[in-house]
Amino acid sequence: MRAAALKLAATTPEPISAYVYDLAALDEHAAWLRATLPAACELFYAVKANPEPRILETLAPHVDGFEVASGGELAQVSARFPQVPVIFGGPGKTDSELAQALEAGAEVLHVESRSELERLAWTARSRGRVAAVLLRVNLRVGDLPDTPLTMGGRPTPFGIDAAEIPGCLAWLEQHPELQLRGFHFHLLSHQLDARAHLRLLAAYAEQVRAWQSRYGLTTDLLNVGGGIGVNYRNPAQSFDWSTFCTGMQALTATLPGVRWRLELGRFVTAGCGYYAMQVIDLKHNLGEAFVVARGGTHQFRTPAAQGHNHPFEVLAVDSWPHAYSRVELAGGLVTVVGQLCTPKDVLARRVPVGRVRAGDLLLFSLAGAYAWNISHQQFLSHPAPQMVFLAVDQGGPVQQEGTRREELC
Ligand SMILES: Cc1ncc(COP(=O)(O)O)c(C=O)c1O
Known part of the structure; x- marks a missing residue:
């Protein structure tokens, strides 16, 4: 360097x-992240962290897919990496972006609001398609860690208020053009404490288990977002990935049959x-x-x-x-x-x-x-x-x- x-x-x-x-270092780092995650986990890369084509090329063989958050990112990724699964999230999706995601064959869309759910249903129906969805949830969590970038757990524009989820589930039952695969949570970024992150993910799992049993859901996917931080102030004290992976081994067992998807950005490429x-x-x-x-x-x-x-x-x-x-x-x-x-x-x-x-x-x-x-x-x-x-x-x-x-x- x-x-x-x-x-x-x-x-x-x-x-x-x-x-x-340093693409060689990135190659090695991504391979290590993937190899050390438990079998029930998937590693997606949040393209917003760094969309440089050479970065994406280096990551493509190691990740389970790319997470995109705009029509622009989606166009770039689907043109260059048609073989890599892509998932589409983010606030303020337009009708044309929803349609673009269906045409591009996005594996799953993360829905940010009840009205976006209805717009997506209309978009899918008018194309004779079935769209796989995760509902992005904003959830109040007891001891949410205080990080500089909090995107949930308090009023924010992101995700659907957990109190509205039962209404969405009832609505989805009447709309077979949308297939509910599960839930998506991304409450914060800059998490530096592996144990605190595990506690947060455990709270997501507990909520999902409660919805599964109350509403008889058979959802098979839980996207726990990104948010693992990089310690700019004290680089020697980084997030303890090994402790995190050990904890994930136990945590994933609490939701049998569910794939746990991480969509990490900063921790992958910084x-x-x-x-x-x-x-x-x-x-x-x-x-x-x-x-x-x-x-x-x-x-x-x-x-x-x-x-x-x-x-x-x-x-x-x-x-x-x-x-x-x-x-x-x-x-x-x-x-x-x-x-x-x-x-x-x-x-x-x-x-x-x-x-x-x-x-x-x-x-x-x-x-x-x-x-x-x-x-x-x-x-x-x-x-x-x-x-x-x-x-x-x-x-x-x-x-x-x-x-x-x-x-x-
Ligand atoms: C929904 C969502 N997923 C994943 C990420 C990636 O977060 P990070 O780079 O902190 O891992 C972000 C970042 O803003 C996000 O909003």
């Missing part, structure tokens, strides 16, 4: 910004991505040290979106091709900013660094999810970052796509 970023910087005297993806910014300027301003680097939050919005100092390291670039002198800071606390004319363009605030010079590279790790694709890319019309993919079978050579396409080795 470091070598690839340094090689890229050496190709031009202009400061660079780039995403570097680790394979790096964002590199080359330092343009260094200065003190009213007592604080600032590092101003190529790019910014319009390319890498993750820290601004989540409100954390993003972890990075300084890579020394020894060549200095310029006639003017090189500014440097000997170390101390610095605030890292990008090129935007807004005080919000901060990637890390008052963090300790060693020596840093103009021309050095800052390499941010954990940049492979909700990063480039959630950024306000057009702001100020700066050039896009370069996109570098270290391929699975290359063992070192760098392939580059995006703004420039030549081979770098």
Whole structure:
């Protein structure tokens, strides 16, 4: 990763910004996730976390399918990966997106409201189709963990209030054009505590068991969403996947005959991505040290979106091709900013660094999810970052796509 970023910087005297993806690491990570999950579980990838085609290509052999949340994601995935099962969720689906999902052969649709259920029934009926559905449920859970991204357990636009589910079930009985496969829950993201996550999933299972016995349901699918977090503040303390898988072994046994589907995003791809910014300027301003680097939050919005100092390291670039002198800071606390004319363009605030010079590279790790694709890319019309993919079978050579396409080795 470091070598690839340094090689890229050496190709031009202009400061660079780039995403570097380690596809070999992603391949290994996805294979491990899949291999360690209990047999009753399925691993889907939430495409919204990072829809780069090279990422999806790497994941396709390892996952049971892709979860998409828009007509755009659906079109991309069904055109490129017709053999991979796709499930369609997300709020505010239009009639044409519902129809698109049926035409594309989506395996199951996650329904977000009673009226969406009725629109889907109408769409299926008018095409002579039967649509498989999961009802997405918003459920009040006793000790819902407090994470920065809570999407349920309290009033939110997501899912159907659990109190409305009996009415939906009665309605579904009269509508054979919809086949109820089960329920979908995604109450939060950024979960860092494996045991707390298991407790949450146990609460979903308990609710499903209650509905199964009360209404004589024979549903065979439980989608427990995504939400497993990445510890940006303390990367050494990550989510304990082994404890989670051991707990899932016991939990899945509580609902015999049911497939447990996970649709993970961040936990799958965050680790394979790096964002590199080359330092343009260094200065003190009213007592604080600032590092101003190529790019910014319009390319890498993750820290601004989540409100954390993003972890990075300084890579020394020894060549200095310029006639003017090189500014440097000997170390101390610095605030890292990008090129935007807004005080919000901060990637890390008052963090300790060693020596840093103009021309050095800052390499941010954990940049492979909700990063480039959630950024306000057009702001100020700066050039896009370069996109570098270290391929699975290359063992070192760098392939580059995006703004420039030549081979770098
Ligand atoms: C319904 C749903 N499923 C899965 C995900 C993926 O979540 P994460 O990336 O936290 O695993 C999201 C993210 O917003 C979501 O809304």
